[in-house]
Amino acid sequence: MQNALRYKNGKRSWGAGVRRHKYFYLMVLPMVLFYLIFAYVPMYGVVLAFKEFNYSLGILHSPWNQFQNFHEVFGSPDFKTAFNNTLLISFGRLLIEFPMPILLAILLNEMRSSGLKRIYQTVFTFPHFISWVVLSGIITSLLSDQGVLNQLLEAFGMGKNTILFNNGSFLGLLFASNIWKEAGWSAIIYLAAIAGINPELYEAASIDGANRFQQIKAITWPVLRNTAAILLILAVGGVMNGGFDQIFNLYNPAVYQRSDIIDTFVYRSAFTDATGFGFSTTVGLLKSVINFALLFGANFIVKHGLKEEGLY
């Protein structure tokens, strides 16, 4: 009877819709509160970028300071270094790290022994679940003065390595160790895309005489392209991030020159060097805005330039 009333004239009213979903609002409430408190309240806090922060006055009552923070940030040589490093490291990651999971997924897919394939996948995925705190402990121990690498080098009569303390090799270490940690994990999403391919396509192609490489090119790759495009957009939208967890746990003053990124710079300027919270907020805001703009830009290019399905 009630339903009949609600649907009269073939339309349900908005109020009835809300009432009908009352339990769903109850369910979504904790999540909404979480986002309001831990994401949107801090978002309001970016007004600090335009203020001189005073602890006793708080965010709300601290005085405005006429873009003073922006002048300071743009005048800071350390910011410039961090900005350039972030770009350099991120583009290095796009160039070197991004293709790895695709290659790995294609190779794993080409394996005929499913038992071995499973073992390999387990091995490659595992490091993803270990934190950078632990991984950097392992890495520094391997590369340390008494570490196994130096023992090997010594056994072959070569000099000691200084990978951790050398600006150039440290970047290589960042790329290599991130591939170690994440390539297997990221490959899962490509493997999922490959799993959707009809096996008959490969059979037909091989009857037509296509070799393995031709099959990859004609069947596997076209399926992976769209997944790759979406992940590329997301990666470009994170270019200003650069990988805080990894760098913060691995770097040392000897390699700040090349490895200090915006996030590590913000952390140090706020909590170690005490440059002022207004300054650090401004740097953070610039970073977020650039990321956001890049995300839109990348999506536009992928959608209209490459004619692929975009993110939205």
Add this chain to the structure above:
Amino acid sequence: MKRISISNIVISLVLGLLAVVAVFPFYQTLVLSFSTILDKKSAGVLIFPKSFDISAYRYIFLQGKVTNGLLISIVVTVLGTMVNMAVTTAGAYALSKKTMPGRNVIFTLVIFTMFFSGGLIPYYLTIQGLHLQNNLLVMILPTAVNAFYLILMKNFFSTISPALEESAKIDGANDLSILVRIVVPVSLPIMATITLFYAVDRWNEWWLPMLFINNTSLQPLQLVLRDAITNLSQTMNSTTGSQLAAGVQNVYADSVKSAMIVVSAVPILLVYPFVQKYFNAGIMIGSVKG
């Protein structure tokens, strides 16, 4: 399949070699944790274990810091994962209902947070304003929902046949009890997957406690480990040349550090194989664009 040929062998070998490279650092850490100073001095290169010495483990467990950190990590992981799953499951289920008025607004607001944030300082001040410093809740509440996992779960729920829910509704069940009694039990693969993801995230949390917990008795294992590693490299930097040449202090500290790393990685190693079979399936179904 006659083509079980050279190319198959080459692919298996290449991947096998990569797998060995990927495992070796973990293996080396394990070997190191059971080694003594003497092993290291006599062996030259320590690739195969020379002895099975548990003094490093005895040392870290007798020293209260690690045991305490372990306890804190377990408490935070258990409570935190429960909060994660409760809030995320309920939220994802509600968001999977396209008919709910306001659903698109809420979903857009969630997505927006994935690409834009207030940054470190406003976040820090917000949590400070909630007086969560030196409170275990700081490792539980600010990480209650991960938008990525929420979307995976929401997409999975969207694939459940509405007929299942409707039949329960006719029996008089409300939407909450439908979620608990019907939707969750038919979604076990995704529930297991996301539980694992959350548990690992809580277990690995070091950033929030580094910022907000300076009371050492409340520090989780990751932070204890981080401090140990940082202190170790500091002592390494400050030790004099002769001590470094003797390599005495160094090596012993290395096995202690390795033992701590092993202790922090073992729980993940134990859970991982059991849940791994779920998560390939879970991600595949969850990542259907919806």
